[in-house]
Amino acid sequence: MSNVILPPGWKIPESRATPEAVFQNRREFLKMMGIAGAGVAGALYAGPAWAQSSLWQRLFGEDKVLNKNFKTLPSLTRNPDFTYRRAMTKEDVALKYNNFYEFTSTKEGVWTMIDKFKPRPWKFKISGLVENPMELDVDELIEQMPVEERVYRHRCVETWAMVVPWAGFPLKALIDKVRPTSKATHVRFISFSDSVAAPGQRKTRQPWPYTEGLTMDEALNELAFMVTGVYGHQLPKQHGAPLRLAVPWKYGYKSIKSIVGIEFTNRQPETFWNTLIPHEYPFESNVDPEVRHPRWSQRREKMIGTGEIFATQKFNGYGDWVADLYS
Numbered sequence: 001m002s003n004v005i006l007p008p009g010w011k012i013p014e015s016r017a018t019p020e021a022v023f024q025n026r027r028e029f030l031k032m033m034g035i036a037g038a039g040v041a042g043a044l045y046a047g048p049a050w051a052q053s054s055l056w057q058r059l060f061g062e063d064k065v066l067n068k069n070f071k072t073l074p075s076l077t078r079n080p081d082f083t084y085r086r087a088m089t090k091e092d093v094a095l096k097y098n099n100f101y102e103f104t105s106t107k108e109g110v111w112t113m114i115d116k117f118k119p120r121p122w123k124f125k126i127s128g129l130v131e132n133p134m135e136l137d138v139d140e141l142i143e144q145m146p147v148e149e150r151v152y153r154h155r156c157v158e159t160w161a162m163v164v165p166w167a168g169f170p171l172k173a174l175i176d177k178v179r180p181t182s183k184a185t186h187v188r189f190i191s192f193s194d195s196v197a198a199p200g201q202r203k204t205r206q207p208w209p210y211t212e213g214l215t216m217d218e219a220l221n222e223l224a225f226m227v228t229g230v231y232g233h234q235l236p237k238q239h240g241a242p243l244r245l246a247v248p249w250k251y252g253y254k255s256i257k258s259i260v261g262i263e264f265t266n267r268q269p270e271t272f273w274n275t276l277i278p279h280e281y282p283f284e285s286n287v288d289p290e291v292r293h294p295r296w297s298q299r300r301e302k303m304i305g306t307g308e309i310f311a312t313q314k315f316n317g318y319g320d321w322v323a324d325l326y327s
């Protein structure tokens with residue numbers, strides 16, 4: 001078991017982070033030698049056995065199986081302020097291990113259930129307490145925004161974690177465009193409704209559509225990021241195409257996927273998980289190893305793909321950016 005000790009300020013130069021290729025080659029070598037514990041973890045995260053079979057992949061093609069029918073993005077500048085101190089998660093691992101309850105509660109099954117979901121064309125609406133409300137096509141919006149790449153950690157409350165290179169724009173850039181009024185205290189995010197494509201939404205006792213929320217100060221924080229792509233291409237369906245949120249100092253369920261609308265309000269909005277199980281999913285939900293969760297000890301976390309274990313860090317290691325919000 002290894003721990004990460006972050007230097008003051010947690011930021012390290014990009015040159016000191018393990019590049020993905022080096023990391024992957026090392027794993028390949030270990031696997032070849034038959035000594036990689038990661039092999040077992042990798043198999044666990046690789047998806048259902050039928051879909052892993054070479055026959056299936058030969059019949060339908062690896063891209064089809066992984067839903068890799070997305071566009072490559074023009075090359076993006078990686079923002080050096082947002083480095084990380086762990087190896088990047090392998091793309092195919094992240095693509096095959098998801099939480100997307102609209103489709104299924106089985107993490108390994110999401111990518112096999114998203115064929116009918118059509119994230120384009122996609123209308124996106126900003127409403128509520130703003131001077132400049134908008135309703136436009138998502139690609140029209142993305143074209144107007146300053147898109148860059150940021151490598152972020154992601155920490156699920158179920159204690160799995162990953163490190164991925166998101167493409168997107170700061171939520172603040174969008175907020176500046178719509179100019180909230182002085183009455184706005186919170187931001188509510190709303191995901192899509194489509195019970196034909198998304199069988200999970202047929203569970204009528206759940207409060208669909210999936211919604212989430214932030215305080216205005218959280219939404220204006222530099223870390224809050226609207227994600228449009230990952231690993232250099234358009235965001236795949238299983239990661240929340242065409243547009244999702246990434247708030248890496250909070251548990252993963254706050255990072256709502258496939259957003260159709262943002263509403264500025266003057267009260268704390270209800271959220272999907274908080275409505276379902278309030279004592280397990282508080283509105284704030286910052287990553288914190290000291291705050292007990294009734295189902296999962298939050299002291300440690302496990303990287304998907306490699307199975308490496310790390311001690312959980314308060315604010316998921318992003319305290320320099322956000323601690324002030326809560327002092």
Ligand code: MTE
Pocket residue numbers: 097098099100101102154155156157191210238239240251252253254255256257258
């Ligand atoms: N957004 C929607 N619309 N539906 C979901 O089920 N799951 C959340 C979050 N956003 C979820 C969602 C949870 S619990 C996690 S951990 C992350 O998405 C997972 O993101 P990933 O599958 O891209 O890793």
